[in-house]
Amino acid sequence: MTIALTFHGGAGTVTGSKYLLETPRSRVLVDCGLFQGLADLRRRNWAPLPRALTDIDAVVITHAHLDHCGYLPVLVRSGWRGPVYATPGTAALVPIVLEDSAHLMTEEAAHANKYGWSKHRPALPLYDAGDARKAIGLLEELEYGVETTVGKDMTLRFGQAGHILGSAWAQLRSDGREVVFSGDLGRPAHSLLRPPSPRPPCDALVLESTYGSRVHHDTDAMDQLGEVIRRTARRGGSVLIPAFAVDRTEVVLAALAKLMRSHTIPDLPVYVDSPMALAALRVYREAFRDHWPEIRPELAGHDPLTPRSLTELRTVEESMRVNAPRMPSIIISASGMASGGRVLHHLEHMLPDHRHTVLIVGYAAPGTRARSLANGARQIKIHGRYTTVRADVAQLDAFSAHADADELVRWATAGAPPKSTYLVHGEPEASAAVAERLHTEHDWQAVVPRDRERVLI
Incomplete structure (x- = not known):
C-alpha cells in the first residue's frame, strides 16, 4: 500500500505548517498553520484553498501556536467539518489563540478602513469570530500515549514535545508503516515543562528545524x-x-x-x-x-x-x-x-x-x-x-522555547534511524544545516522538501 506525504506549508519557510498524509482510504492533515512574516507568505493565506485540502478526513494539531493552528477557521469557512485532534492542553489553548486571531484581524481591518492605510477597499479580515468558533467546536481531545483511529485506516498517538503546554509530536501509523511529525520541539532546559519524550521508531521523520543553524547559550x-x-x-x-x-x-x-x-x-x-x-x-x-x-x-x-x-x-x-x-x-x-x-x-x-x-x-x-x-x-x-x-x-x-541545532539532532538520532527524514519549519539555511549534519554525522537520508512536493513513504 502506498502512503504519500505532501508539504503544503512549512517547507522552505518557518511558518504555515501543513502536511498532508494520504493512504488509498484516508487523508489526514497534520497541522493547519497560518503563514506569517514576509508579505509573499502572508498572501498565501488568502489564496483559494488547495483542492487537496478540501476533502480531508481529519486534522491533527501538534500545538496551539498560530503557525500550526491559525488556518483552521479558513478551512472551516470553506465548509469542512471533520474532527480536529489535539492534546487536552492544546485543546485548552487553541480557542484562546483563534479567538484572539479573529479579533485582531477584524480590528486591524477596521483600523485600516478608518485611517486608509491599506491598499484594499474595503480591507477585510481573513476570518472572523464566527469562523473561529466553528473551528473550535471541531476539537477532539486525545491524551498523551493513547492511540486512536483517524480516517479509515490510520492510527494516531501523541507524545510530549516540551515546546509549550500541550505540545506534542504525532505518530501516525497505517498498514505497518509509521510517520512521526516532531511538531515544534522544546528544550530539555525549559524552565516550566518536561523535556520532549523520546522519538518512537518510524519509517519517515518530519523534523522541524527552526534553530537548525544555531545553538542557544544558556549559561549566562x-x-x-x-x-x-x-x-x-x-x-x-x-x-x-x-x-x-x-x-x-x-x-x-x-x-x-x-x-x-x-x-x-x-x-x-x-x-x-x-x-x-x-x-x-x-x-x-x-x-x-x-x-x-x-x-x-x-x-x-x-x-x-x-x-x-x-x-x-x-x-x-x-x-x-x-x-x-x-x-x-x-x-x-x-x-x-x-x-x-x-x-x-x-x-x-x-x-x-x-x-x-x-x-x-x-x-x-x-x-x-x-x-x-x-x-x-x-x-x-x-x-x-x-x-x-x-x-x-x-x-x-x-x-526561546525551540530546541537548538544540537538538541534537534540529539532527539532525532536517539533511536533506530528512519528510512527518510524531511527537514521542515525552518529557514532554508537552517533546514539545510540539520540535513547536512544528519547525513554527514549519522549517514541518514535527510532532505529539505520543496513547497507542494509529494513524496512516497
Missing part, C-alpha cells in the same frame, strides 16, 4: 536579562518585551520572579498587556495547580509565574496608560514577532525614546518587525507610518 541568560533590566532602569527607561502570548510570557514571568526574589533586579512594576496572554496565563496556572503531565514535577502545585508588583492590563484604557511609562517598568505584550496586537502601540511610543529597551526573547521570522529590530533597523513601519528607533534593542535567544 539570566545574568544578561538582569543586566538589560538594571541598565535600562538606571537611565530612567522601561523594558518592553514583545512575547508570544502562549508559553513565552510565562517563561519570562518565571524568570522575572526568580530575579526579583534573589534581589538581582529591582522590584519594578511588571505589566502583562495582552488579553490573549492573560487567558493563556490562567490555563498555565491551572496546569500547575492540577499537576498536568507536561509540567515539571518540582513545580506542580506551585505558582512560579507571579513576580512582585505584577499588574494584568485588561482594558484598552489600562494599556494606553503604560504607553509612556512615568517610571521604570517592565511591559510584556503580544505579539512576540511584533506583527500585531497591543505591542504595536507601545512600540510607537517607546521606540523614539533612547531611555527604553526593546527585548526580543524568541524567534523572529523574516519580514516581521521583531526581525527588523533585531537586525538593527533604524525605522519601523507601524500602522502605515514610520517610527524612528532610538531605543536600545537587545536579543536573548536562550529564552
Whole structure:
C-alpha cells in the first residue's frame, strides 16, 4: 500500500505548517498553520484553498501556536467539518489563540478602513469570530500515549514535545508503516515543562528545524536579562518585551520572579498587556495547580509565574496608560514577532525614546518587525507610518522555547534511524544545516522538501 506525504506549508519557510498524509482510504492533515512574516507568505493565506485540502478526513494539531493552528477557521469557512485532534492542553489553548486571531484581524481591518492605510477597499479580515468558533467546536481531545483511529485506516498517538503546554509530536501509523511529525520541539532546559519524550521508531521523520543553524547559550541568560533590566532602569527607561502570548510570557514571568526574589533586579512594576496572554496565563496556572503531565514535577502545585508588583492590563484604557511609562517598568505584550496586537502601540511610543529597551526573547521570522529590530533597523513601519528607533534593542535567544541545532539532532538520532527524514519549519539555511549534519554525522537520508512536493513513504 502506498502512503504519500505532501508539504503544503512549512517547507522552505518557518511558518504555515501543513502536511498532508494520504493512504488509498484516508487523508489526514497534520497541522493547519497560518503563514506569517514576509508579505509573499502572508498572501498565501488568502489564496483559494488547495483542492487537496478540501476533502480531508481529519486534522491533527501538534500545538496551539498560530503557525500550526491559525488556518483552521479558513478551512472551516470553506465548509469542512471533520474532527480536529489535539492534546487536552492544546485543546485548552487553541480557542484562546483563534479567538484572539479573529479579533485582531477584524480590528486591524477596521483600523485600516478608518485611517486608509491599506491598499484594499474595503480591507477585510481573513476570518472572523464566527469562523473561529466553528473551528473550535471541531476539537477532539486525545491524551498523551493513547492511540486512536483517524480516517479509515490510520492510527494516531501523541507524545510530549516540551515546546509549550500541550505540545506534542504525532505518530501516525497505517498498514505497518509509521510517520512521526516532531511538531515544534522544546528544550530539555525549559524552565516550566518536561523535556520532549523520546522519538518512537518510524519509517519517515518530519523534523522541524527552526534553530537548525544555531545553538542557544544558556549559561549566562539570566545574568544578561538582569543586566538589560538594571541598565535600562538606571537611565530612567522601561523594558518592553514583545512575547508570544502562549508559553513565552510565562517563561519570562518565571524568570522575572526568580530575579526579583534573589534581589538581582529591582522590584519594578511588571505589566502583562495582552488579553490573549492573560487567558493563556490562567490555563498555565491551572496546569500547575492540577499537576498536568507536561509540567515539571518540582513545580506542580506551585505558582512560579507571579513576580512582585505584577499588574494584568485588561482594558484598552489600562494599556494606553503604560504607553509612556512615568517610571521604570517592565511591559510584556503580544505579539512576540511584533506583527500585531497591543505591542504595536507601545512600540510607537517607546521606540523614539533612547531611555527604553526593546527585548526580543524568541524567534523572529523574516519580514516581521521583531526581525527588523533585531537586525538593527533604524525605522519601523507601524500602522502605515514610520517610527524612528532610538531605543536600545537587545536579543536573548536562550529564552526561546525551540530546541537548538544540537538538541534537534540529539532527539532525532536517539533511536533506530528512519528510512527518510524531511527537514521542515525552518529557514532554508537552517533546514539545510540539520540535513547536512544528519547525513554527514549519522549517514541518514535527510532532505529539505520543496513547497507542494509529494513524496512516497
